[in-house]
Amino acid sequence: MADAAAAAARRLRAFKRWMRAHGVVCSDALSLDVSDPLGVHVRAATPLRDGDLVATIPRGACLTPRTTGAAAAIEAAELGGCLALTVAVMYERAQGADSPWDAYLQLLPDCESVPLVWPAGEAECLLAGTELDKIVKQDKEFLCEDWKECIEPLMLSGELDVDPDDFSLEKYLSAKTLVSSRSFQIDSYHGSGMVPLADLFNHKTDCEHVHFTSASDASDSDGEEEEDDRSDASADDKPTTKNPTSSPPGSRANDEDLEIIIVRDVNEGEEVYNTYGTMGNAALLHRYGFTELDNQYDIVNIDLALVTKWCTSIFSGRHTRARVSLWRNLGYSGCTSQDTEYFEIAYDGEPQLELSILLYIINMKPDVYDKLICVAHGFVSDEEHETICNVFKFVKATSSNQNSEVNGLEKLPDVKKLLHSESVCSALLSLADMRESLYGSNTLEDDEEELHACCVVNERKLYHSLVLRVSERRILRRLREFASSGSKGRKRKHP
């Protein structure tokens, strides 16, 4: 333990020398704390005030596909985005002490503990039923393909003169985890890169203390991400330096330094946080290997396939297909990712509007449905809730079971109120149960108890996967509360 602490302190001293040699200026007001085995923390050595400039970093000090010794080979192989940066990181790591970034790279972990590099059996078991269950398996498949198609040929071409062990699939996945958890969009010339010092700040949702910006930053606008890696599910959330679009793509580098500026006061001794974006726990664990308790951006998804499974357990397959088709003809769809269509359940348990509308249509009485399909095309509007308003009005006019609440129906809250019907809520309760069953036989209370007893330092994978499971299952509990409030005291009837 003492040896590990001494080695960490040595690496930090070497990094500080490296910063001085490369023109990276870090204010004495920031202290870099390497005493935690889980990683570096940046702290305030003295009180920090909004507007304080605490560091400047020359763009040339950043490790990018342009600045690496492998730049020519990367360009010749026409690698772009995340793949190009991952090759740059692998190449510089392979150079060891000869790499200009050696002291910086030595400060980084071998890999970030994201599910991509968890042993396959462990990932399967720990993530069963969660939002990451399928994604991690797909990631691995895509990255293996990328390695076979791009990295192996580059290595075999001899252009880089590297030891094949340094470009193995395992090393590729490790470098990829660093790129996914630490890279920034710098500017259109450098693209995405590793920014020494800037990548030492940890994340806190909606409570960051620092912003990264360039010296001539006038526009204060985030840059466009040049991202071609299909497995990089949350590329939108990547932290960016500000004003990166000031030079056109492919033009010469902008030589202004990147700056780190305080945007929220920090007391002496407190940790100085950045934000990596507004992300739920699934995205945080997927990309960065950690989670946050009580994360307001958490969601849980219900696949359309689960909805149709529920529907066919009550109605016929024909009924299911016809109702989904009417829903689509009214202009509705779910969210899509790769080959899956799904609906989001928000942190507070509220289902995505499109899901409630689908359940409403599924439960519609056959005679009303038969009349509606003939006129549905005329109801479609650009305003999603206007379409469903038209449907409500039609149902009211057609159905014997007239609903006076339809009068004056204009705003989204009115629509939501009508969708909070007995039949929709009862379907939501069934869907919550079906979604919950994917987690296996443990109850939410079992998971909460296990989380309570779990040590984040010694059982990091278990801890963060439990936070993810518990967060998702609490949302399902809130969905049940939401749905139960809709069915209370009402008689079961068709909409």
Ligand SMILES: C[S@@+](CC[C@H](N)C(=O)[O-])C[C@H]1O[C@@H](n2cnc3c(N)ncnc32)[C@H](O)[C@@H]1O
């Ligand atoms: C950009 S680095 C931040 C610096 C990092 N702590 C280090 O040791 O270099 C991102 C990584 O830091 C860790 N991290 C960042 N914010 C965290 C948080 N709020 N809780 C736990 N780990 C965090 C995760 O391992 C993440 O992948």
